[in-house]
Amino acid sequence: MSEVRAAGSGLHLLYFAWLRERLGTTEERVDLPASVRTVADLFAWQAGRGPTYRAAFAGPSRVRCAVNQDFAGGDAPVRPGDEIAFFPPVTGG
């Protein structure tokens, strides 16, 4: 399957379902923070953005992540241009 990459050198962040509603954000483009090499780093960075982000991203988070449209664990690398989505466990079907 072809690789999905957002244009640019920053990150394209997407939010879905109750996470989108709670953060009040559908998508945003951010510069790649210097501290962020992995998905786990990105969770830590998100948790530092204020109480709403902290509640969603800190500790044993219920939020899942996809990097470039593939499910990604905490170890997954984060690179400039990546499309990174955050969402609750899926409930389709």
Next chain:
Amino acid sequence: MSEVRAAGSGLHLLYFAWLRERLGTTEERVDLPASVRTVADLFAWQAGRGPTYRAAFAGPSRVRCAVNQDFAGGDAPVRPGDEIAFFPPVTGG
């Protein structure tokens, strides 16, 4: 479910699939033979009706039986008026 009974005091015998073709008979009405109390007795009686019947009904027969439209084993009783069908193992579905 309502009980199925053929009219009369004899037996209503039915044959299906290759058994019907081999015996050349779709159905027949016979008097209840004196020797027949069970399905096993009826198999033995059928086996005595000539070589074609013997091949189908004698020994470890591949022929199955239904009494009044329910599958029946050798122990099942045979009574006057019963509708008794003989057929190979089913292959529908």
Next chain:
Amino acid sequence: MATVRVQAGPFDVGAETAALTAGRTDIGGIGCFLGTVRAGSGERRVAAMHLEHYPGMTERAMQRIAAEAERRWELLGCTLIHRTGPLAPGEPIVLVLAAAAHRQPALAATEFLIDWLKTRAPFWKKEIFDDGTEAWVEAHDADDTAAARWRERD
């Protein structure tokens, strides 16, 4: 509650599914199995299939099979349709539908219904080949094994 039919003509999967679910808001899942006539892969190809059955017993057996599925799972509806007579390769032979609040019982009941239909309903298939020969289909041990799974869990 079950819809059971033996018929020569074709059936409409969409219409049967719609009939099963019409006006219902308690159904969460419908399991379905559709059996079709295969032409086979040997040297002789199947030109036609002929389905013989035992009128009267067939409907009784199918009703019992449906009732047994309804006893084992909380079904909200169930449809069994089996065709008889001559059928061409590619044509549908049998339709099983099982509706439930959730997918697990719907799918389990579907599997059960087709396993039991294959081993407990009085139908017999004859294949007519393209070289003019014909043969009654033999019962498969695999079908008995599949059907026996359900007895074990009884």
Next chain:
Amino acid sequence: MATVRVQAGPFDVGAETAALTAGRTDIGGIGCFLGTVRAGSGERRVAAMHLEHYPGMTERAMQRIAAEAERRWELLGCTLIHRTGPLAPGEPIVLVLAAAAHRQPALAATEFLIDWLKTRAPFWKKEIFDDGTEAWVEAHDADDTAAARWRERD
């Protein structure tokens, strides 16, 4: 080979089945699962369901799920259709079809496909109740357990 679609409008089970089997004489069985919107049984009744998804990833995930089923079973065709947007109770949400030479792979693949769709495709359900409140549906442990069965057999 798989047909994968994400769409707002309804689908036609009969037409999808016909499309999967058209002109084929090698298919012996088609397994099918149809998921529908339940109104629920609590005090609050579901007035509407809203299906959100992740455009782009959804199609990729569904293609991968279909490809995995085709790797595990000898399928002769496979269809996955999932609806998005607002849906009323009773309306169909998801359709899974799996065709094979025999019923066992068709039914096993159907079960696998819906189990994985429920746990690996980025859809989220929100229920809007008749009292005006709304709630995102929580993921079920039972779905993870069902999906995990298939990993164990890998």
